[in-house]
Amino acid sequence: MxxxxxxxxxxxxxxxxxxxxxxxxxxTVVDADIVAREIVEKGQPALQQIHAAFGDWVLLDNAELNRRALREHIFKDPNARKVLESITHPAIRQSIIQQLQAATSxxxxxxxxxxxxxxxxxxxxxxxxxxxxxxxxxxxxxxxxxxxxxxxxxxxxxxxxxxxxxxxxxxxxxxxxxxxxxxxxxxxxxxxxxxxxxxxxxxx
Known part of the structure; x- marks a missing residue:
């Protein structure tokens, strides 16, 4: 390893x-911020879970994540932040582990x-x-x-x-x-x- x-x-x-x-x-550098953006891209399971948890308003017309609306929502509602993190943190961690293991430097x-x-x-x-x-x-x-x-x-x-x-x-x-x-x-x-x-x- x-x-x-x-x-x-x-x-x-x-x-x-x-x-x-x-x-x-x-x-090789694995950037957690980049991973966090990747896991909520269109078609990703985490985005589908976010949509199911928060509703249609969380998506833009092109079915991408409405980052600004979601950011404002969780800023006002600590419970919403917890829901979001329960979806994103495991997905981010899994992707990070996969990328770290694939590194050859x-x-x-x-x-x-x-x-x-x-x-x-x-x-x-x-x-x-x-x-x-x-x-x-x-x-x-x-x-x-x-x-x-x-x-x-x-x-x-x-x-x-x-x-x-x-x-x-x-x-x-x-x-x-x-x-x-x-x-x-x-x-x-x-x-x-x-x-x-x-x-x-x-x-x-």
Missing amino acids: TFILGLTGGIGSGKSAASTWFEAQGI PYVILVSPLLFETNQHELTDHSLLIDATEELQIQRASQRDGQSIEQIQKIIQAQMPRQKKRSLANDIVLNDGHLDHLYSHLKPLHNAYLQRSKQKKAVD
Whole structure:
């Protein structure tokens, strides 16, 4: 079995920049956010279950998921969120496992902003947190996404507190400089993960 690294970080932390760097080194990346979108695409069983649970309003005229309407609905109704998660989380987990097992790179990375919140870290051997101060998170996310500071703060507050993530992660990279600064920290970690992968395969 291949060594699996869980990569996480809050909004604007630089998690995506880190995963792109690892991909450039030839490492397969499974992105939980992409998987979450794939499992609710037209014709997928999870979308059919969502339709059955919530009704016709959850679909657009072309039979695709009305993401905005559903997002607004679950934001107002915690019980609706629980129903949705009971449908999507098992489907996401199953797809992630399949993709991790299919990877052929020296090791494989699961990128997930909710690695610890959704217990996806249980699927990994080791975890890496890309960390940043809240001020930097807000600055980067507002420049990148054009969202208001208030919206970004709400997203940060909805995620696991920074210190809690730091206490759970095996490795932490503080991304408080330029990209070259981030990459200089990732390179030795990449070499360490290659070694860990060799050791795991030798044991297996």
